[in-house]
Amino acid sequence: MRKWVKVKKAGVTERVVDEIRLAWKSSELAMVKFDRPLCRNMDRAREIVELKTGGLVVWTRKDAHVVYRGHDYQLMENYNTSTVVENIPATGNIEESVGTANFMEEDVNILPINGSLFERETDRLLDGLGPRFVDWWMRKPLPVDADLLPEVVPGFMRLSRHCPPSVRPKLEDNELTYWRKIAYALPTHFVLGRNRKLQGLAAAIIKLWEKSPIAKIAVKWGIPNTNNELMADELKYLTGGVLLLRNKFFIILYRGKDFLPCQVAKFIVDREHELRQCQLNEEHARLRATETFFMAEEPLEKSSKVGTLHEFRDVQLKFGVVTKQNRQSELQLDAEREKLERELRTQEKRLFILQRKIEKAARELSKLNAAWAPTEKDADQEMLTQEERECFRKIGLKMHSSLVLGRRGVFDGVVEGLHQHWKHREVVKVITMQRNIAQIMYTANFLEAESGGALVSVDKLKEGHAIIIYRGKNYRRPSKLLAANLLTKREALHRSLLMQRIGSLKFFAYKRQSTISEIILNLAELQKSQENNQGRLQVR
Incomplete structure (x- = not known):
């Protein structure tokens, strides 16, 4: 035996069974090697192989089975290897089509399960929904094969949904998480391999939702052109459920808070029809009652002009009110002035808030500045010759280890880092x-004053500026490395943030002040134009 029968993602198909029987022609044993997903559950793979071939698995290792054909094996040329025969009527509902179909051959009928309570309850839940998927690669019970359900169900209609009072149909985040956790432990109800024409599956899901709030659908392996997004969209449209999860392995649908069973939905529709009929009867009765009364149409007496539009127009013509054009221009100027005054008040309020923020940040910064004091430079400082300075400069530039100053500037940790560098070398x-x-x-x-060293040079580098400091010939390591007169690391960061905040606030305050100046100029020009208009009217 040197030839393996390979089982690919599609499972133990008819071609695989034919290859096993072809291997049995020359040998009593056939070696079968499994790919994903069946290699993850070799016990289920053994059951499928024995069920479809009639042989016996005699040896198993990792992802391979050795199948024995049996001592009484007889080669059948016209043996039908398919364990599932699609015999679904073209018409009728989902219950009739599922109930009248013969899905299993007599030699491979599935016996009643004597397994655990979980398997028995799941089988009871899936009974009547459709034929089972025999090539299921996970543990039992077997799910329903959705590809064998009818593509089109005559008379299929989407469910009418009604939410209970004071309940929103949309799921919140915590509810979504809860139902996903519940769905994780549930068995798989359906196995799907096609993207469109899923009315039969939708009808089965609606029937399942009457017993279980969640429908769990697995996507078949090894089938080309499967698209879980198209599947989920189609099912969500047909059933109206809530999509809890969608990936290349599973589609999980929740029936929703507004789900109604078929009997309840039918009762509600009938009740609404009765209420609508009662409303129509009441309306007809009201119309008949109004027709019995007759009201004579008598001419109304001539009324006066007091308080009418005619009186207002007469007053306008009599006392010579300003023309419509001048009135419109005045209204536009008043509206523009009101808009500018409102904008001016808004900008002044924002400028006031910015000034208060600047004052608050300046007070905090002054407190931090008062908390530290610089060290005076030592008068008796060590002198370096030009040769020594040039030598130390070259040594410092060649050094790979360095101390980087960030936005905090110089604080007690920087001085400590200088002394730590000087512990092993003379230059930092x-x-x-x-x-x-x-x-x-x-x-x-x-840095020179705080550390007590000697400044060698300041050089421009690609990443910044390098400050090279020599520790001195008479250097002695201090007993306390942290300087008491400098700020701590946290205080230095707070000081840097305050300085940046004050700079930004001053910039925005300047922009506000500029805007206020422009608004004041516009108001002055507007006031001058109004005065000119009034002068022209007085001249007229």
Whole structure:
């Protein structure tokens, strides 16, 4: 035996069974090797092979079976290897088509399950929904094969849905999570392989929803052109359920809070029809009652003009009110002035809020600035010759280890890092990201004063500026590395954020002030134009 029969994703198909029987012509044993998904459940693979071939699995290892044909095996040329025969009537509802079909051959009938309570209850739930999928690759019970259900069900209609009072039909996030957890432990109800024409499956799902709130559908392996998105959209449209999960393996549908069983929905429709008929009868009775009364049409007496539109127009003509064009222009100027005044009040309020924020940030920054004080520079500082300075500069530039200054600037941890570098080497390289040369020189002198070393040079690098400091010939490591007169790391970050906040607030305050100045100028021009219009009217 050197030839393996390979079972691909589609499962133990008719071609696989024919290859096994062809191998039995020359040998009593046939070697079968399984691909996913059957290789994950070899017990179920053994049951399917024995059921479809009639042989006996005598040896198993990893993802392979060795099947024995039996001592009384007789080769049948015209043996029908299909265990499922599609015999569904073209007409009739889903119950009739499922009940009148013969899905199993006599030699492969599934016996009543004597398994666990879970399997028995699931089989009872799926009874009457359709033929079972024999090539199911997971544990029992077997789900319903949705591809054998009718594509079109005559008279199929979408469900009428009514939500209970004070209940929203849409699921919240916690409810969605709850139903997904519930669906994880449920068995698979249907197995689907086609994308369209799913009315039979939709009818079976609606029937299942009367007993179970969730319908779990698995997507078949090894079938080309399967699209779980098209499947889910089609089922969601036909059933009106809520899609809990959709991926390339499973589609899970929840019946929804507004789901009504078929009998209840029919009763509600009949009741609404009766109420509508009663309303029509009442309307006809009301129309007949109004026809019995007759009201004579008498001419009304001539009324006066007091308080009417004619009186208003006469007053306008008599006292010479301004023309319509001038009135429209005045209204437009008044509206524009009101709009500018409203915008001015809004901008002034926002400017006031910005100024209060700037004052608050400035108070916090002043507290932090008062919490530290710089060290005075030592008068007796060690002097370096030009040769020593150039030598230390070259050594510092070649060093790979460096100390990087971030947005916090110089704080107690930076001074501690300098002393830690000087523990093993004489020179330390500090890289700062500042761009202003005045700030860079201030930082270099500040580091020199706080650390007690000697500033060698400040050089421009690709990633910033390098400040090279020499520890000195008479250097002694201090007993306390953290400087008491500097800010801590957290305080330095807070100080940096406050400085950035004050800068941003001042920028926006300046923009507000500019906007307010422009609005005041526009108001002055508008006021001047109104005065000119009034002067022209007085001249007339």
